[in-house]
Amino acid sequence: EPEVTQTPSHQVTQMGQEVILRCVPISNHLYFYWYRQILGQKVEFLVSFYNNEISEKSEIFDDQFSVERPDGSNFTLKIRSTKLEDSAMYFCASRGEEEKLFFGSGTQLSVL
Amino acid sequence: QKEVEQDPGPLSVPEGAIVSLNCTYSNSAFQYFMWYRQYSRKGPELLMYTYSSGNKEDGRFTAQVDKSSKYISLFIRDSQPSDSATYLCAMSALQGAQKLVFGQGTRLTINP
Numbered sequence: 001e002p003e004v005t006q007t008p009s010h011q012v013t014q015m016g017q018e019v020i021l022r023c024v025p026i027s028n029h030l031y032f033y034w035y036r037q038i039l040g041q042k043v044e045f046l047v048s049f050y051n052n053e054i055s056e057k058s059e060i061f062d063d064q065f066s067v068e069r070p071d072g073s074n075f076t077l078k079i080r081s082t083k084l085e086d087s088a089m090y091f092c093a094s095r096g097e098e099e100k101l102f103f104g105s106g107t108q109l110s111v112l
Numbered sequence: 113q114k115e116v117e118q119d120p121g122p123l124s125v126p127e128g129a130i131v132s133l134n135c136t137y138s139n140s141a142f143q144y145f146m147w148y149r150q151y152s153r154k155g156p157e158l159l160m161y162t163y164s165s166g167n168k169e170d171g172r173f174t175a176q177v178d179k180s181s182k183y184i185s186l187f188i189r190d191s192q193p194s195d196s197a198t199y200l201c202a203m204s205a206l207q208g209a210q211k212l213v214f215g216q217g218t219r220l221t222i223n224p
Contacts (some may be wrong), residue, residue, distance in 0.1 A: 004155070031210075035212075041216075041219070042116075042214045042215065042216055043156065043200065043202075043212075044214070044218075045212055045213070047209065048210055055210070056206075058209060058211075071191050091155050091156070093155070099144070099157050099161060099207070100161065101158060101212070102158075103152065103155030103156045103157070104153050104155050105155050106153075106154075106155055108160050111199040
């Protein structure tokens with residue numbers, strides 16, 4: 001079965017540093033998402049992306065966050081200047097025409 | 113009042129038991145309801161998707177939605193040890209699984 005691939009599985013960074021989380025969505029999918037899950041808390045929506053632009057974003061997704069689809073296969077989430085509270089598991093998801101979201105296994109981001 | 117409430121458990125039942133998992137919600141704009149299963153260190157995996165009140169069955173899984181009471185349930189029949197996971201309810205006001213709002217997740221263990 002096709003799957004969403006995320007790299008790295010674990011990223012450790014210093015506060016204030018920039019990080020880029022990478023995702024390869026399922027190849028024929030057109031809708032892309034980032035969610036995050038802080039330890040012990042709910043999975044939270046960050047942003048949705050379609051047709052090379054953001055279609056919806058949450059209050060969490062402030063100016064420190066950006067998303068990009070730099071080529072036909074990758075979808076990235078950039079955090080410009082990480083804070084301690086950005087430590088979380090970040091999930092990429094994609095979907096095709098069906099209303100079924102496929103999630104990746106996540107990138108555990110630890111900000112020290 | 114939280115937008116989506118789900119008892120985090122943990123819930124432990126013997127193999128073969130019927131499991132009932134529930135969520136309540138406060139936002140009457142939610143029209144699309146999903147149940148996800150999440151194994152440790154993995155992303156959420158969609159089990160059930162529904163958008164109307166009533167029951168939807170898929171194998172050993174039945175999803176039930178009561179929009180008048182703002183209450184959804186997932187029933188697992190003939191539970192197996194492999195069903196041990198965290199179960200997340202999720203809902204959206206937007207078609208296409210856009211901007212999902214998740215419950216806390218219920219940690220379920222099926223004992224052989």
